[in-house]
Amino acid sequence: MKLQKPSPDEVIAASLTLFDPKKIAVVSSFGAESAVLLHMVSQQDPDVPVVFIDTGRHFRETIAYRDRLRDVLGLTDLRVIHPPAEQLQTEDPQGTLHAGKPDRCCHIRKVVPMRDVTSGLNAWFTGRKRYQARTRSGLPFVELVDGKMRVNPLAGMSETDISDYFVRHDLPIHPLALVGYPSIGCEPCTSTATNRDKRSGRWAGISKTECGIHSDSRFDDRTVRAMRTMEAPGR
Numbered sequence: 002m003k004l005q006k007p008s009p010d011e012v013i014a015a016s017l018t019l020f021d022p023k024k025i026a027v028v029s030s031f032g033a034e035s036a037v038l039l040h041m042v043s044q045q046d047p048d049v050p051v052v053f054i055d056t057g058r059h060f061r062e063t064i065a066y067r068d069r070l071r072d073v074l075g076l077t078d079l080r081v082i083h084p085p086a087e088q089l090q091t092e093d094p095q096g097t098l099h100a101g102k103p104d105r106c107c108h109i110r111k112v113v114p115m116r117d118v119t120s121g122l123n124a125w126f127t128g129r130k131r132y133q134a135r136t137r138s139g140l141p142f143v144e145l146v147d148g149k150m151r152v153n154p155l156a157g158m159s160e161t162d163i164s165d166y167f168v169r170h171d172l173p174i175h176p177l178a179l180v181g182y183p184s185i186g187c188e189p190c191t192s193t194a195t196n197r198d199k200r201s202g203r204w205a206g207i208s209k210t211e212c213g214i215h216s217d218s219r220f221d222d223r224t225v226r227a228m229r230t231m232e233a234p235g236r
Contacts, residue, residue, distance in 0.1 A: 012142055012154040013041055016124060017049070020150070024123040026050040026080075028115070031067040032185040033178040036074075037166050038128040038155055043074040050078040052118050052125070056110035057084065058099070058187035062176045069173055082118055084110045099189045110187070124150035132160055133184070 007015075016025060027042050029035045029051055042049050053067055071079050088109050092098060099106040119125060130153075131140045144151040155163075167174065177185050181193035 006157055007142060009038075009041055009154040009158065010045070012152060013045055013126070016126070016150075016152050016154075017046060020124045022046070022049065024121070025125060026052050026118075026122055027126045028052045028054075028118070029128065030054075030186065031063055031070060031175075032128075033175045033183055034130075034163050035128055035175075036070055036172040037158075037163055038126060039070055039074055039076065040166075040170055040172055041154065042126065043076060047075045048077050050080055051076050052080050052082060054082050054084075054111055054114050054118075056187050057089070058096070058110065058189055060177060060185065060188045060191070063185060066173070066175050073173055080118075082114045084114050088113070099187070103190060119146075119149060122149060124152055126152050126154060128155055129153050130155050130158055130163070132158075 027039060027049060029039060031053060039051065042051075051071075055064075067079075070076070092109060093106065098109070129137055129140055131138050140153055140156045142153055142156050144153070158166075166172070175182075175185060182191065185191055
């Protein structure tokens with residue numbers, strides 16, 4: 002295996018070997034393509050914790066899809082995390098913060114609970130791919146975030162790879178993906194795609210492109226060492 006293109010299964014297997022199983026998790030939005038990573042991880046270890054940040058503004062279809070995938074894939078440790086209630090009451094009592102201050106809304110509803118979750122982890126998996134948006138075109142397989150490893154096993158997969166995987170493993174499809182939503186986040190800030198960019202329906206009409214939970218990454222020597230471990234024979 003070459004360093005620049007390990008397979009997703011190899012990245013997952015190496016990560017589960019490198020890190021304490023109690024200190025690594027999947028962070029999933031249970032969005033349009035989430036089933037692929039969740040299936041891959043469940044095939045290697047269904048007991049890996051799966052973290053879902055319930056912002057309180059998800060589509061009801063997403064909540065139902067989350068529960069369906071949990072049952073279909075046999076996920077044994079689904080952890081539902083919520084934003085801090087007192088902060089929501091103080092800064093967004095009417096639930097309209099997204100309309101005027103979308104960055105602040107994402108910070109309270111996603112970034113703060115994400116920081117709380119990852120504080121107890123050494124590493125976590127994300128389902129991000131390079132093809133999803135221009136802002137992700139250079140996505141590495143492994144990133145260093147505040148001394149912890151963020152692992153992107155699907156980084157090198159293409160849109161066709163993802164579609165084929167769904168078919169090959171007969172995975173359930175998110176109901177909204179069937180009606181023009183290729184990327185699904187919170188209901189107030191998600192619409193159908195407006196162009197070929199799969200994330201164009203997220204915060205449509207404003208310059209915002211990310212919620213903030215995937216920021217603050219660095220690619221350094223420790224990251225390189227982790228990736229070299231992943232390509233080692235027998236891993």
